[in-house]
Structures are given as structure tokens and as C-alpha cells.
Amino acid sequence: MDPHHWKIITFLFWSIVKCSSVHGLSVVRTVTSLPTRRTKPTLPNNSPSIIQTSSSVTGGTTSTATSGTTHRRTHSSSHSTCLHMMEFQLSSSFSAPTLLTVAAVTSGMIYVSSVIQKDRETKRKYAEYEAQAKAIQEEKARKAFIQPKDFWKEEELKQYDGTLDPEGPILMAVNGKVFNVYKGRHFYGPGCEYHIFAGRDATRLLAKGKLEEETLEEKAKDLNMAERATLQGWMWTFESKYEVVGKLEGFDERSTSTRTILSN
Numbered sequence: 001m002d003p004h005h006w007k008i009i010t011f012l013f014w015s016i017v018k019c020s021s022v023h024g025l026s027v028v029r030t031v032t033s034l035p036t037r038r039t040k041p042t043l044p045n046n047s048p049s050i051i052q053t054s055s056s057v058t059g060g061t062t063s064t065a066t067s068g069t070t071h072r073r074t075h076s077s078s079h080s081t082c083l084h085m086m087e088f089q090l091s092s093s094f095s096a097p098t099l100l101t102v103a104a105v106t107s108g109m110i111y112v113s114s115v116i117q118k119d120r121e122t123k124r125k126y127a128e129y130e131a132q133a134k135a136i137q138e139e140k141a142r143k144a145f146i147q148p149k150d151f152w153k154e155e156e157l158k159q160y161d162g163t164l165d166p167e168g169p170i171l172m173a174v175n176g177k178v179f180n181v182y183k184g185r186h187f188y189g190p191g192c193e194y195h196i197f198a199g200r201d202a203t204r205l206l207a208k209g210k211l212e213e214e215t216l217e218e219k220a221k222d223l224n225m226a227e228r229a230t231l232q233g234w235m236w237t238f239e240s241k242y243e244v245v246g247k248l249e250g251f252d253e254r255s256t257s258t259r260t261i262l263s264n
Contacts, residue, residue, distance in 0.1 A: 143167045144180065153249050162190050175231055175253065176251040177247060178246045196213075203251075207256075
């Protein structure tokens, strides 16, 4: 569980405790405000507990209800009434506010639980997606693998322009290095915008930003400073994205012109 979820649950828990404390205080005040039960007063030994009255009925005497019995009945009735009042006030103080608080907190915890569950499900699906994507990339790398070697002839590169094997390697020479650019198949594959660079030495085309063949006059000229700077930018891109599988045989890094290559 994320720390953020724990913070929410802790906040809800302490809200319950705080609310309970407040209502508990009101109950204490209610109870202390009620009349307390008084103990029966102790009568002196010489005080009669029963008061007798004389009656003229057939010359005899009759015993009446004592004042002590009357006092006990009155006190018992008063104490019973106090208990009913206390039960009513206790139930009143805990009924509406407490139930509403519990309902609100319970709803909040259910919501938090659903958020946590949704977050776990999202992470699980994302992990599955990553595993599938990794498996796909590994399969593509396996099919496009080519054994590196020290030097490649430009004629050898032609068969690896992506035409013969749509899932195989795509080789391209840039500034004397041969790259396997199968990861950029959507750029250099058959029918794509930069397919002209695949299966060949693309050094001069990249440096000049050309998407068509050079003329014989253009091929005889060396690259100028601006074109070499552009070429260096392409080299940084290729070296960071693609695998180097060898070097281009007979490449003159100083000139890059066919005139220099042919003179060798």
C-alpha cells in the first residue's frame, strides 16, 4: 500500500477517535448532572421506626403505614426515574451524530479501499504490458540479429536494406561505421521516408540532408564545415540508438568523396 493511502486511513481513524471523545465528554456531563442516589439516613436507636395511631374502631388499635416505608418508596421511584432519564440522554447523545460520523467514515474507508484496489489492478496490468512489450522487443532483436565483423564492403550492405527480409537486419554505413538500424524500421524500411539510406553508405546524403542521389559533380566535392557538423550530429544520434556491427571498408573519413576512395 502506498504511503498516501496510509495517511488517508490514519486521518479517518483519528477522526473517529476525536468524535468519540467529544460525545464521551457530553455523556460524562449528562451523567454528572443527574441526581445521585442518596443513602438511607440512620435513625437513633430510641426513635420509633413505626408510628402507631389509636383508632376508636371497636375499642382496638390499628397500625398504619410507617413514614420510613413511605420514604423508601418515594426514593425508589425517584431513582428509577433518574435511571430512565440517564438511559434516554445516553441514547440521545450517541444516536444521530455518532451514527452519521460512523457512516461517513465507513463510506470514506470503502472509497479508499476501492482506490487502493484499482491502483493495484492498474499496476498489475501495467506490469503485464511491460512483460509483453519486453518479450516482443526480444523477439524482434532475435530475428534482426546479425553477426558483427571487422569490415563490411559496401556491396555487402545492399542485401540488408530490409527488402529481402521484412523482419531481418537493416544495415547502414555512416562516417565509416556500419550500424544495424532495425529498431528504426519505420524510418528506413521499404516504403518508408528514409529508405534511401538503408543498405549503403549514407554518409554524404545525411551530411547534406538529401533524399536523392548526388550528381557526379557533387560526389567529387569534399564536405564543407557545415555539412561535417551536420554529419557529427547524425553520428551522435546513431551511436546512442543503434548497434555498431563493424566498419566500412575503404572509407576515407577525411574526404568521404568517391574521388578519394577511387584513388585508393
